[in-house]
C-alpha cells in the first residue's frame with residue numbers, strides 16, 4: 001500500500017488486531033507502580049549537576065507582596081505579568097540553581113523544543129527576541145528564560161537552590177508564611193504556585209541497581225563531567241565506553257543519535273517504539289515569520305493554538321507536523337464530545353489515523369537498512385495514543401554498526417542490572433554507563449503529591465480537604481478556604497501541546513486577580529458555590545475518551561494502560577474556549593472572588 005492511500009476494510013481489521021496484540025504484550029499488572037521516584041536511596045538521580053557549590057546565605061525573615069513557587073516559564077510569566085501590573089516585591093523560589101525549569105534541568109545532548117520556537121518562547125513581542133531556528137536548541141530557550149527574568153527584574157528577590165517546604169495561612173496577618181529547606185520563613189500576601197507537571201524524574205523499578213558498578217544518571221541531570229562535550233555533542237568521554245540508554249520517548253529520540261555519534265558502543269533498550277515524524281529544522285529569517293510587525297508572536301501562537309485545538313482556522317502560519325495532525329484531531333475530538341455519533345466519527349478517524357501511521361511506518365522502512373531491525377522500530381498503535389516525536393537523524397543512527405537495538409517488549413522492560421550489565425530475556429548486555437531516558441512522574445506538582453503541604457484557614461490541609469470528594473477549585477486556580485493562593489498548572493483548566501502559551505494565559509489571569517484584590521483591598525477566595533458551579537461545568541460536557549485510551553498501548557497518557565483518571569479533570573471545550581471564558585469572567589465577574597480582609601492593616 002502506498003502511503004496516505006485510504007486503507008481497505010481488511011487492512012483496517014488487520015491493523016486493529018495488530019494494535020490489540022501489541023498492547024497486550026506491554027500491559028503490566030503493576031501499572032504506574034512499576035516506577036520508582038528519584039528520592040530516598042535513588043535521590044542521587046535528582047541531584048543538581050549544574051548548580052556548582054552551594055552558596056551559604058542567612059535564612060530570610062522578611063515580607064514580600066507575592067511569593068512564586070517555581071522559576072520555570074510558569075513562575076517567570078507570573079513574575080512578568082505581575083510586574084506589568086506594577087507589583088513591586090515578587091520573590092520566585094526555585095529548586096534549581098537558576099531560572100528555566102524544564103530547560104534548566106534538561107540539557108542532554110540534542111535537546112530541542114519540539115514545538116516551533118516562535119510560538120513556544122513566551123514574551124517575544126515584549127522582549128524583542130526573534131528565535132534563530134524553527135525548533136530552538138534547549139540552551140537558547142534557557143537563555144530566553146534568563147532574558148525574561150532580567151527584563152522584568154526577577155533576579156533581585158529570587159531564591160535559588162531552595163525548595164518551599166510548607167505554606168501556612170496566618171489569619172491574624174492575612175499573609176502566607178512561606179517556609180523553605182534553607183531555613184527561610186518569610187511572609188507573602190499572595191502565593192502563586194508554578195511547580196510544573198513533568199518535573200520529577202522517574203526510574204523503572206530496577207532490581208540489582210545497588211549491584212551495578214557502572215556509571216548511571218537520568219537524562220534530566222546529564223553528567224557532562226563524565227561524558228564530556230555539550231548539548232551539541234563532542235562527548236569525548238564516551239569514546240571508549242559501552243553506553244546503554246533505557247527509553248525511546250521524546251527525550252530518547254533526541255538523545256540517541258547524539259550518543260551514537262560518540263560512544264564506542266550504544267545499546268538502546270526499547271520497550272515501545274515512538275512514532276518519529278519529519279523534523280525539517282532550519283534557520284528562519286525574521287522576515288519569514290513577520291517579526292517586523294507589532295504583535296507578530298501573539299498572532300502566530302493564537303493561530304497555532306486554534307489549529308492544534310481542532311478549532312476552525314483558515315491560515316496555517318507554523319505549517320509543521322503538529323498543525324498537519326490537526327486534520328486527525330478534527331475527526332477524533334467530535335468522537336469524544338458527541339458520544340451518540342461516536343461510531344461515525346471514529347470510523348473516519350480510524351481511516352485517517354491508519355494512513356498517517358502507515359506513512360510513519362513506511363518512513364522506518366525507507367530509513368533503516370536491516371529489515372528485521374526496521375520492523376522492530378515500527379510503532380503499532382494509533383497516532384494520538386503516545387506523544388508524537390520528530391527527528392531526521394534517529395533512524396539513521398541504527399544503521400551504524402556500533403548501535404544495537406534491544407527490544408524489551410516481551411519482558412516488559414529491562415529485567416535487572418548486574419554488576420556490569422543489563423539483563424533482557426536472559427541475555428546480559430555489558431555496559432559501562434547506563435542512562436535513563438525514562439521520563440517523569442506525571443502531574444506530580446508538589447502540592448498534589450503532598451511534598452509541599454498547604455494549610456489554609458483554620459489550619460485546614462489542602463489535600464485533606466480534597467481527599468474525600470476530589471480536588472475543588474474555581475477555574476483550577478483558586479480554592480475556598482485558601483485565600484490569596486493561586487495555582488498554575490493543568491488541574492481543572494485547559495491544556496495544549498504549546499504549554500507555555502497556556503501558562504502565559506494563566507499568568508495574565510493570576511496577575512489580574514492580584515491587581516483586583518489590591519485595588520479593592522480584599523482577599524481572593526472563591527465561595528463553595530463558585531467551586532460547585534465550576535465542577536458542574538467540567539462535568540456537564542465531559543468528553544468520553546475512556547474507550548480510546550483503553551485501546552492504546554500503555555504510557556503516561558493512559559496511566560500505563562489503565563485508562564484516564566476518573567472524573568472530569570479538564571475544561572471540556574479546549575484551551576481556546578477556556579481562554580475566552582477567562583477573559584469574559586475577568587471583565588464581568590472578577591469581584592465574585594473578592595472577600596473582605598480579616599486582619600486590620602498595621
Ligand code: NDP
Nearest residue numbers: 112113114204247248249250251271272387413414438439
Ligand atoms: P516518556 O515517559 O515519554 O518515555 C519514557 C521511555 O522510557 C518510554 O520509551 C518507556 O517505554 C521507557 N521505559 C520506561 N520504563 C522502562 C523499562 N523498565 N524498560 C525499558 N524502557 C522503559 O519520557 P520522555 O522523557 O521521553 O518524555 C516525557 C515528556 O516530556 C514528553 O512526552 C514530552 O511531553 C516532554 N518532552 C518534550 C520535548 C519537547 O521537545 N518539547 C522533548 C522531550 C520531552 P514505554 O513507552 O513502553 O513506557
